[in-house]
Structure formats: structure tokens, C-alpha cells
Amino acid sequence: MNVTDGNTVTFGDEFYSSQIELLLKKIEEIKLATKDKIVLDFKKTKHFDTLALATFINFEKDPRINSIFSEEILKDIDEFKKNIDYDEKAGGEISGFESFVLKVEDFFSQMKSVIILSADIFYYSYKAVFNKEGRKKGSVYQQMLLIGNNAVPIIFLLSFLIGLILSIQSAAQLRQFGASIFLVDLIVIGMILEMGPIIAAVIVAGRSGSAIAAEISTMKITEELDALKVMALNPLKYVVAPKMLAMTVCLPVLTIIANMVGISGGFIIGVLYLDLSPDIFINRAVSVMTLYYWYQSMLKSVLFSWLIVIIGVHFGFNVKGGAEGVGKAATASVVAAIFSVIITDALLSLIFYFEW
Amino acid sequence: MNTRNVIEIKDLTAKYDDRVILNKISLDIKKGEIFVILGSSGGGKTTLLKHIIGLLRPVSGEITVLGKDILKMELEEFEDVLKKIGVLFQGGALLNSMEVWENVAMPLEQHTKLPESTIRNIVKQKLSLVNLRHAYRLFPSELSGGMKKRVALARAIVMDPEILFFDEPSAGLDPITAAELDDLILDLQKKLGITLVVVTHELESIKRIADRILYLQKGQNIFCGTIEQAKALGNEEIDRFFGWKEKTKNI
Numbered sequence A: 001m002n003v004t005d006g007n008t009v010t011f012g013d014e015f016y017s018s019q020i021e022l023l024l025k026k027i028e029e030i031k032l033a034t035k036d037k038i039v040l041d042f043k044k045t046k047h048f049d050t051l052a053l054a055t056f057i058n059f060e061k062d063p064r065i066n067s068i069f070s071e072e073i074l075k076d077i078d079e080f081k082k083n084i085d086y087d088e089k090a091g092g093e094i095s096g097f098e099s100f101v102l103k104v105e106d107f108f109s110q111m112k113s114v115i116i117l118s119a120d121i122f123y124y125s126y127k128a129v130f131n132k133e134g135r136k137k138g139s140v141y142q143q144m145l146l147i148g149n150n151a152v153p154i155i156f157l158l159s160f161l162i163g164l165i166l167s168i169q170s171a172a173q174l175r176q177f178g179a180s181i182f183l184v185d186l187i188v189i190g191m192i193l194e195m196g197p198i199i200a201a202v203i204v205a206g207r208s209g210s211a212i213a214a215e216i217s218t219m220k221i222t223e224e225l226d227a228l229k230v231m232a233l234n235p236l237k238y239v240v241a242p243k244m245l246a247m248t249v250c251l252p253v254l255t256i257i258a259n260m261v262g263i264s265g266g267f268i269i270g271v272l273y274l275d276l277s278p279d280i281f282i283n284r285a286v287s288v289m290t291l292y293y294w295y296q297s298m299l300k301s302v303l304f305s306w307l308i309v310i311i312g313v314h315f316g317f318n319v320k321g322g323a324e325g326v327g328k329a330a331t332a333s334v335v336a337a338i339f340s341v342i343i344t345d346a347l348l349s350l351i352f353y354f355e356w
Numbered sequence B: 001m002n003t004r005n006v007i008e009i010k011d012l013t014a015k016y017d018d019r020v021i022l023n024k025i026s027l028d029i030k031k032g033e034i035f036v037i038l039g040s041s042g043g044g045k046t047t048l049l050k051h052i053i054g055l056l057r058p059v060s061g062e063i064t065v066l067g068k069d070i071l072k073m074e075l076e077e078f079e080d081v082l083k084k085i086g087v088l089f090q091g092g093a094l095l096n097s098m099e100v101w102e103n104v105a106m107p108l109e110q111h112t113k114l115p116e117s118t119i120r121n122i123v124k125q126k127l128s129l130v131n132l133r134h135a136y137r138l139f140p141s142e143l144s145g146g147m148k149k150r151v152a153l154a155r156a157i158v159m160d161p162e163i164l165f166f167d168e169p170s171a172g173l174d175p176i177t178a179a180e181l182d183d184l185i186l187d188l189q190k191k192l193g194i195t196l197v198v199v200t201h202e203l204e205s206i207k208r209i210a211d212r213i214l215y216l217q218k219g220q221n222i223f224c225g226t227i228e229q230a231k232a233l234g235n236e237e238i239d240r241f242f243g244w245k246e247k248t249k250n251i
């Protein structure tokens, strides 16, 4: 590459992409130096690569550059142009409003598929209670271990701490009014009606809801679900029903544990900090703890368990893409599960509180 | 309905969203034959297979498998049909959470009341058949691509199906293993009278095993018949596929 006369650059036999940067710099220099047209003389150039070719095409668009190409280059430029002559977007451009409409439509179609899916899950899980066919032996038991047993330590620890902290914070206030004994009401009702079911559901959503979504989405992208189907095994029976049954049993049990452990956190504060006698605390607790509260607590936890499974399965079945899709499905299922658990909890609490 | 036909398809049209993938495909597959589906990549072979085994639903058309119209039946009824067919997926599709032997045993455990010891013996026999005795206790993630395919084959034939579907059985296998797989396929056809529907690109294997072929081009059925008939037809793309006529313009 050499500049022959102020604004003409002549090239030799070869021009490869490694020289492009240098050339562009030179063009800039010439552009600054003169106002004339720049002439790039590629008449002798017979060897070049794709990046060089793409650069040549760009030169054609620059009004200040006049490039002279060899026959070889001209032929390849024609070929190249033919190969780039199609739209990048198959679906066409989408405007902001249209994409909003699409999102809303997508939400409703997702809702519809969730409802259909729930009906199917309930149907097959109900049948699975009486009929062991169509699933792996011992799979319900195995799922119970995974979902229930393995979650006990963390639920134990967290609900104890929450019971303890709730009690400490309120104890100070209650003591000022000489109403220490009401700590018992507060912690018993607070744990059984709200904190227990929520703590258990959030932990299980994080541990098992995401696991369900990840497992099912992986099975989907590796065609394992299709393989099950053509072996005349319904994935809803084989994969989902055991999880549904295990979850329906485990989450209420975990909730009972969370309730009791949380209350015992309150017991410790009541006895050690508020100087309530253990007898009084226990008597009061038993009398406050009506069956009606337990019924609400269990109702909530059963509903939460179904929400967690259905949401996990939904995101699992609708996975898009490869390994990245699995991660997204797991994350989305946890977020959606916790979100809907809290919404449902709020609705139920209002319904029970105002006795609608 | 001709009783010698195990699969009959009439005017099958299939779409993904709005794109027509299969356009009015009609074909019959006879009992005991090896039927090979060919065509360029993206031509709709896998899609056709998935429709025959009920994984996808067509826009219009009829599909009859083993004398039953699969589009007009309940899931439970269809599952009875599925128990008589075996499918080998393009990627194997083994259940990754189970050991090889459990994968192979699964259809037996789910659909038969055979005692555990009998099941294990059947599994052992099928694994020997595909030359994988040593893989009995391994997990799918511990197998090579070709081994996975062979385990999937063992699983597909464990119930002695009447029809066996293969999606590219020899893709990714070395020529020796691929040839052995062809032997195995011919053996299955001869000994058990199984009907085989195979999607493949391997010329060698097509020439060795195919009784009849179907050539799909962009979702159109452009030829269905024996290889000799295909040769006589003189269709340009088919000739090029088999290398019967050299492409003049070189790339």
C-alpha cells in the first residue's frame, strides 16, 4: 500500500483484513489534508479475504472515495451483495405499543395454560392417591424426603429466630403497658396464622419449587418428556403427581413445625425476659390456640403447596432455549411462587378476618 | 383398511405457527418392511415422525397406526397403541436421573407385571444385543454419544414392539458401529418381524436396509417407493442425493 500522489493510494497483489486499520487511518489523514476525492486503486489486487471485501463495499457508499477494483473484486462484491440481500428480522419490526399488546396477550395465554395445567395436575394427582400405576416405585416417598425431610433443619432454625425476634420487639412495648401476658396471644396468633405458613412456603418455594422447574425444564429440552410420552407414560403421572402428593403432605407438616418452633422462640423470651412463668405461658397458649386458627393455617399451607408445584411445573413445561432457559425457568418459578403465595395469603387473611 | 399396512397417512398437513412444514403427505407403511424417510435438512422428517407417534397434532389429515385412527382417540386408548411401538430419538432422550439398566427396564416395570428378576434378565439380554454389558450400572452422563444411542435402542426394543421408529440412528457413530447398528436393524426385522421406520442421511445404510423410501422436499412428498424406482424416476434432487448424477456446477 503506498500513496502515489497526494490523494491516490495504490495497492499491490494482496489486501487482507490485517491492513484495514492502517488503510482507514490513512484515509482519515488524506481527508484532513485535502478536499479532493480520494482514489483507492485496487486494480492489481487479486487476493483478499471476506473482511476486506466487506470493507470494499463500505467504500462504495462513501461519496469522497472513488475506488477502482480489479475484476476479481467486482465479481466477489456482486456475489457478496446477493448473499446479504435479505431481512434480518423474519417477523418484522415491532413497535412499542405492539410489544405491549403482545405482552398482555402473552400474560392471558399463560394464565389460560396455567388453568388448564392445574386442572390436569389435580386430576392426575387425585387419581394417583388411589392408584400407584404410572410412576416409579417409591417416588412419592423419595420426593417427601427431598421436599420435606431435608427442609426441616432450615425451617427449624429460621422460624425459631423469627419467633424470637418478633417476641423481643414486641415484648419491650407490651411491658410498658403491663400487658406482658399478651405476648402469648401475639406470638401464637402471629405464628399460626401468618408467619408459620409464609416461612415454610417461602423456603419450600426456594428449595423445591425451583428444583421442580429446573428438573422438568431439563427433561423437556433433552426430550426426556417426549420419550416418556411415547413409552405411554404420562409425564403428569410419572413426574408431576409424585411431587404434588409429596408437597401436599410436606408443606402442612413443615408449617406445623414452623408454628410450634416459632412459638417456642416466644416462650423463651416470655419466660426469660418478661418473667412470665412457664405454666402461665403454656396455659394461655393452649387456650388461645383454637382449632379455627389451625384450620386457617393448614388451609393456607395446602393452597401454597399447590401454588408452588403448579408454578414450578408451568415454568418447567414452557422452557425456551437451552441451559440458559433452565436457569431462567428456575428463577422465574421462585419469583412467581413467592409472589403468588404472598398475594394469596393477603386475600385469605382478609377473607377470614372480615369473615366474608 | 388394508391389514398389511401398519401405518396409513392421508393428506397430512402440519404447521409450526403459520409456517407449513408438511404439505398433504400421504403414505402407507407395510407390515415388516424397513421404510426409510429421506430429505434435505429441515425438510420435515422429524416433524413427520413426531406426528406419527402422536407428539404433535396435525392441522388436517388422517393418521392410522396399527389399524387405529390416532387422532380420534382418548389418551388412554392411544397409550395402548404406544405400548406396541418403540421410538429412538435423535438425541437418545434417556432419563438422566436413572442408571442405564433402570432406563431400559422402565417400560417393563411400568407396563407389565413381570417379577423383578425376569425384568432384569430381559434388560441384560437387550443390553448384550446392543453390546453394552459393561454399561449396566452407569448413568447416561457417563456414556459416549454412540453408547447413549445404543442404550436408547435397547430401551426402544425392550417391549418387543411391532413398529420401531428411528430418528437418525447412525448420526455421530463411527462407520463400524453404524454398520453394526444396520445389522441389528436387519436382524430385528428378520427375527421379530418388526416394522421399522427410519430417518437417516447415511447413503450406505439406506442402500443396505431400505425396502422402500420416502423423499421429503420442503414438506412435499416428492417420491415414495423402492430405490430402483427412485433411480428410474430421474428426479434431479433425488439423483443428486444418491450421487447418481454429478452436480455440474462446483461450489
Ligand SMILES: Nc1ncnc2c1ncn2[C@@H]1O[C@H](COP(=O)(O)OP(=O)(O)OP(=O)(O)O)[C@@H](O)[C@H]1O
Pocket (backbone or CB within 6 Å): B016, B021, B039, B040, B041, B042, B043, B044, B045, B046, B047, B048
Ligand atoms: N419446535 C419448532 N418450532 C418451530 N419450528 C420448528 C420446530 N421444530 C422444527 N421446526 C421447523 O420445521 C422444519 C422441519 O424441521 P424438522 O426437524 O422436521 O426437519 P428434519 O427434516 O428432521 O431436518 P434434519 O435432517 O436436520 O433433522 C424446519 O424448517 C424447522 O425450522
Ligand SMILES: [Mg+2]
Pocket (backbone or CB within 6 Å): B045, B046, B047, B090, B167
Ligand atoms: Mg430431524
